Amino acid sequence: MLWVDKYRPKTLDKIIVHEDIASNLKKLVSEQDCPHLLFYGPTGSGKKTLIMAVLKQMFGVAVEKVKMENKTWKIDAGTRTIELEVTTLSSTFHVEMNPSDAGFQDRYIVQEIIKEMAKSRPIITKGKKGFKVLVLNEVDKLSKEAQHSLRRTMEKYSASCRLILCCNSSSRVTEAVRSRCLNVRVNAPTEEQIITALEFIGKKEGLQLPSGFAARIAAQSNRNLRRAILTFETCRVQQYPFTNNQVVPLMDWEQYVSEIASDIMKEQSPKRLFQVRGKIYELLINCIPPEIVLKKLLSELLKKLDSELKHEVCHWAAYYEHRMRLGQKAIFHIEAFVAKFMSIYKGFLIATFG
Amino acid sequence: MGKRRVTIVLSSDENDNDDERDGMHHSSSKLGSGSRSKSRSSNRSKKNKTSKDTTVSIEESGMGSLKSGELFSMQINFDMLSEDFSSCLHGYNRVPGFGWSDGKELWVDKYEPCSLPELAVHKKKVEEVKIWLEERMQTSKEVYRNQTLVITGPAGVGKSATVLVIASHLGVELCEWKTPTPTLWKEHLHSANLGIRYMSKLDEFETFIEHIRKYPVLPSASMGRSRKPIIILIDDLPVTNGRVACERLSKCLNALVRTTQVPTVILMTEYSKYDRGDSTSNSGDEILTSLEKAGAHRVAFNPLTVNSIKKTLSRICKDEKCDLNSYWIDHIAKASGGDIRHAITSLQYFCLRPELIPSSPVSSMTTTQLTGKSDKLNTFSNLSLDEDEFAANGLLPSFGRDETLTLFHALGKFLHNKRETANASGVQDPFILKERFARLPLKMDDPEKILSQAHGQARPITDFLYENVLDFISDEAIEDAWVVASYLSDVDYLLSVMHPTRSWMNSGQHDLGNIIQSVAASVAARGVLYGNSQPSPSRWHSIRSPKLWQAEQSLRYNKNELIAGRYKVHNSQSLCGVIEMATEYQPTLKCLGFRAAKAVEAQRESIQGCRAEENDSDRMSSDDASEEDEIEDC
Numbered sequence: 001m002l003w004v005d006k007y008r009p010k011t012l013d014k015i016i017v018h019e020d021i022a023s024n025l026k027k028l029v030s031e032q033d034c035p036h037l038l039f040y041g042p043t044g045s046g047k048k049t050l051i052m053a054v055l056k057q058m059f060g061v062a063v064e065k066v067k068m069e070n071k072t073w074k075i076d077a078g079t080r081t082i083e084l085e086v087t088t089l090s091s092t093f094h095v096e097m098n099p100s101d102a103g104f105q106d107r108y109i110v111q112e113i114i115k116e117m118a119k120s121r122p123i124i125t126k127g128k129k130g131f132k133v134l135v136l137n138e139v140d141k142l143s144k145e146a147q148h149s150l151r152r153t154m155e156k157y158s159a160s161c162r163l164i165l166c167c168n169s170s171s172r173v174t175e176a177v178r179s180r181c182l183n184v185r186v187n188a189p190t191e192e193q194i195i196t197a198l199e200f201i202g203k204k205e206g207l208q209l210p211s212g213f214a215a216r217i218a219a220q221s222n223r224n225l226r227r228a229i230l231t232f233e234t235c236r237v238q239q240y241p242f243t244n245n246q247v248v249p250l251m252d253w254e255q256y257v258s259e260i261a262s263d264i265m266k267e268q269s270p271k272r273l274f275q276v277r278g279k280i281y282e283l284l285i286n287c288i289p290p291e292i293v294l295k296k297l298l299s300e301l302l303k304k305l306d307s308e309l310k311h312e313v314c315h316w317a318a319y320y321e322h323r324m325r326l327g328q329k330a331i332f333h334i335e336a337f338v339a340k341f342m343s344i345y346k347g348f349l350i351a352t353f354g
Numbered sequence: 355m356g357k358r359r360v361t362i363v364l365s366s367d368e369n370d371n372d373d374e375r376d377g378m379h380h381s382s383s384k385l386g387s388g389s390r391s392k393s394r395s396s397n398r399s400k401k402n403k404t405s406k407d408t409t410v411s412i413e414e415s416g417m418g419s420l421k422s423g424e425l426f427s428m429q430i431n432f433d434m435l436s437e438d439f440s441s442c443l444h445g446y447n448r449v450p451g452f453g454w455s456d457g458k459e460l461w462v463d464k465y466e467p468c469s470l471p472e473l474a475v476h477k478k479k480v481e482e483v484k485i486w487l488e489e490r491m492q493t494s495k496e497v498y499r500n501q502t503l504v505i506t507g508p509a510g511v512g513k514s515a516t517v518l519v520i521a522s523h524l525g526v527e528l529c530e531w532k533t534p535t536p537t538l539w540k541e542h543l544h545s546a547n548l549g550i551r552y553m554s555k556l557d558e559f560e561t562f563i564e565h566i567r568k569y570p571v572l573p574s575a576s577m578g579r580s581r582k583p584i585i586i587l588i589d590d591l592p593v594t595n596g597r598v599a600c601e602r603l604s605k606c607l608n609a610l611v612r613t614t615q616v617p618t619v620i621l622m623t624e625y626s627k628y629d630r631g632d633s634t635s636n637s638g639d640e641i642l643t644s645l646e647k648a649g650a651h652r653v654a655f656n657p658l659t660v661n662s663i664k665k666t667l668s669r670i671c672k673d674e675k676c677d678l679n680s681y682w683i684d685h686i687a688k689a690s691g692g693d694i695r696h697a698i699t700s701l702q703y704f705c706l707r708p709e710l711i712p713s714s715p716v717s718s719m720t721t722t723q724l725t726g727k728s729d730k731l732n733t734f735s736n737l738s739l740d741e742d743e744f745a746a747n748g749l750l751p752s753f754g755r756d757e758t759l760t761l762f763h764a765l766g767k768f769l770h771n772k773r774e775t776a777n778a779s780g781v782q783d784p785f786i787l788k789e790r791f792a793r794l795p796l797k798m799d800d801p802e803k804i805l806s807q808a809h810g811q812a813r814p815i816t817d818f819l820y821e822n823v824l825d826f827i828s829d830e831a832i833e834d835a836w837v838v839a840s841y842l843s844d845v846d847y848l849l850s851v852m853h854p855t856r857s858w859m860n861s862g863q864h865d866l867g868n869i870i871q872s873v874a875a876s877v878a879a880r881g882v883l884y885g886n887s888q889p890s891p892s893r894w895h896s897i898r899s900p901k902l903w904q905a906e907q908s909l910r911y912n913k914n915e916l917i918a919g920r921y922k923v924h925n926s927q928s929l930c931g932v933i934e935m936a937t938e939y940q941p942t943l944k945c946l947g948f949r950a951a952k953a954v955e956a957q958r959e960s961i962q963g964c965r966a967e968e969n970d971s972d973r974m975s976s977d978d979a980s981e982e983d984e985i986e987d988c
Binding site: 138237251271277281288320329335 | 824831909930936938945946
């Protein structure tokens with residue numbers, strides 16, 4: 001088991017990064033009534049950990065007995081029948097799923113499947129809650145229709161069902177859904193908090209962790225706790241005992257992006273652009289989201305860039321990032337950005353060095 | 355086509371009602387050249403007997419006995435191809451019932467090429483066919499396993515003419531299959547009364563092929579008179595409808611290709627996709643591939659270039675003593691779309707009505723001015739300038755073949771980005787543009803027109819342009835690359851409005867969808883044309899099929915793999931998103947050297963899966979490559 005999973009705090013009491021939120025949630029849950037919850041915050045900040053801990057607080061150890069189900073749902077959508085395969089993780093008291101996996105058919109999931117689940121309500125016994133909990137991940141990736149359906153479902157089945165929503169950005173969740181939930185913002189942990197967490201794990205594993213090294217891992221993790229722990233584990237495999245100036249490995253795709261960036265800096269021509277396109281395809285094929293590719297690429301380019309160009313380059317990156325979200329095929333927009341960058345940079349080089 | 359001197363006549367024993375039939379055909383023969391083969395053939399056989407031609411007839415007694423008293427006679431008439439063209443023509447014209455002897459004959463027939471230099475077909479292609487035939491003629495038959503040549507190409511590019519001319523040049527005899535006339539319903543009833551069973555054209559074709567295969571010594575039928583080598587020519591494959599018929603045809607052709615002892619030339623007309631019905635849409639291609647598999651050599655003819663058509667047309671004009679302005683010849687040649695038969699017919703039609711020719715074409719403008727104008731990129735200037743064009747068009751008899759382009763041809767036009775070398779029109783644009791925005795006029799029709807001719811869908815057009823455009827941008831011009839990329843990014847945005855996830859696109863807004871489609875296609879084409887301000891010097895490029903499609907496919911596959919594998923890899927208590935999997939867990943797991951045995955398995959599975967997928971897609975792309983087409987410079 002990976003350390004991330006091994007040392008994930010199981011109860012609200014044990015949470016060390018967002019203690020304040022944890023204690024608030026504990027109070028909330030123990031008062032018997034629990035509203036719908038919406039957790040939002042950057043990736044690797046501990047939303048999922050909090051959710052699992054809350055569930056445990058509510059239902060006890062029974063929620064840890066989960067089973068995975070891959071079920072095909074047949075949905076009658078007027079003229080045709082749609083078959084959707086949905087993976088769920090469920091215990092007696094809760095069901096967890098990623099509705100956005102269904103792509104643009106997500107609203108059927110929300111409409112039908114969630115409805116179906118919400119209908120079956122658990123038997124009320126003493127000391128147990130009279131409702132089921134649905135955990136929906138990546139709500140911000142749901143389409144607008146799906147979010148509207150979600151709103152209706154929330155109202156209709158609120159007696160028997162509580163929703164816990166989880167997403168990165170609340171701005172892409174409709175107002176209607178947000179206003180029906182208790183919004184919990186989970187901040188990215190600070191570097192100090194990350195260092196504390198790493199030291200905690202180091203102690204448990206019986207490792208000597210030089211503080212400088214922990215700080216470097218934390219700095220490179222971009223305030224992503226999961227990332228930091230994963231990197232930490234990788235370092236442990238690569239070299240132990242740790243030294244202060246040990247290399248902190250990058251993720252392989254990040255190395256690839258920085259290669260692309262140096263390719264771009266070396267030559268600015270349509271031919272090179274074509275090569276870059278091939279490399280970006282490579283990244284996208286391996287499921288690296290285009291937004292992350294563009295963001296990483298920009299930061300890699302900015303590192304090597306003269307400061308007077310930075311503003312313009314950022315402007316174009318933002319422009320094409322927006323385009324990318326509106327459009328369908330991300331590669332078109334990423335390439336447009338790369339081409340623009342090449343064009344700006346070449347102009348700059350000519351102006352500077354003649 | 356009229357005086358193809360070689361015919362194989364399949365006629366049932368209907369001589370008693372021949373007169374009646376002939377009468378019918380005579381009356382209809384004025385209508386055109388379509389329905390004359392049957393009556394002509396009977397006339398021809400008489401004629402052939404009078405002239406010194408060889409007539410071979412094979413009595414098919416076996417068939418007759420098989421089919422309940424049906425007497426099936428097969429007459430194969432051979433003519434000497436080397437025979438003087440004109441004498442044949444005269445003999446032909448003497449035949450009553452064909453009132454073209456008074457000089458009103460179809461020019462297409464009259465000016466059928468009879469020597470190699472007269473052929474309008476590209477020299478290389480002619481040479482290829484010629485060499486192939488020569489090799490087959492010279493060496494002994496055992497040397498070549500494949501005795502079959504397949505010539506493909508659109509209608510009217512001179513496939514048959516090439517073979518005929520080469521055959522006459524080499525002095526070989528042609529044994530030709532020509533599709534028999536279709537049976538009319540009345541005829542069928544009539545012959546059914548006489549106890550003759552209907553025989554489909556495909557059946558007849560099969561029997562013919564059987565013959566060729568069984569009796570490869572057909573040349574001996576010419577009684578050792580000349581001992582000329584023989585070539586079998588199959589023009590016009592029978593039309594097949596439905597899978598079964600198509601399979602039968604391809605089976606029988608395959609057998610022919612495998613076993614034939616005599617050089618065989620099969621001509622196949624390529625139809626553009628949209629000319630054909632859906633059911634038969636790819637039967638031609640299937641047959642072609644199966645033939646190639648069986649070992650046939652393939653030569654593809656491209657549409658003729660405007661210049662070679664023009665040359666032929668001017669030659670005809672000179673011979674006919676029609677004083678036709680070069681402008682009109684140019685126009686006819688352009689409108690014909692590489693179809694020389696059509697061009698010649700148009701020319702004849704045009705010359706028949708000399709009153710239509712204005713004394714001086716369109717207010718004494720020269721040709722270059724006209725073309726320069728009609729190809730103007732700027733729509734606004736088009737509005738005013740087109741009036742002249744309209745005036746000209748109003749006078750024109752319409753001799754344009756409704757031209758369709760293949761997708762690749764259209765892409766080639768956009769990518770090659772041919773422009774006038776200087777603004778020859780001399781007309782000032784209504785807008786004065788800064789120099790960096792101004793572009794020379796295009797040497798082609800409006801991009802929208804080309805798109806509609808190619809039946810271009812916005813999405814595939816965009817994908818293809820995106821994939822290929824960088825090859826055509828000169829190496830220095832990264833700025834251009836950006837302009838093009840930004841236009842394509844715009845197109846993607848426009849098209850995404852159509853996507854099903856966009857909530858406001860209701861079913862009632864089809865019009866809007868159509869407009870968006872065409873606007874997007876137009877932006878893509880024009881963006882590529884405009885953006886590429888200094889096209890790199892034209893050279894041969896093959897058009898790749900978009901890698902994007904392949905990438906999307908493997909992305910989908912990998913994503914499913916990830917989703918399926920996310921529980922196996924780490925048995926956590928909760929679900930984990932694809933993004934986290936891809937960006938964080940996967941790389942770490944890789945670094946950790948696949949610690950957990952489960953993880954190893956899952957990884958290996960997924961990797962193998964990926965490989966298999968890649969191989970698949972590789973194979974696909976190599977298939978695609980066969981679809982690739984040369985881009986014509988025009």
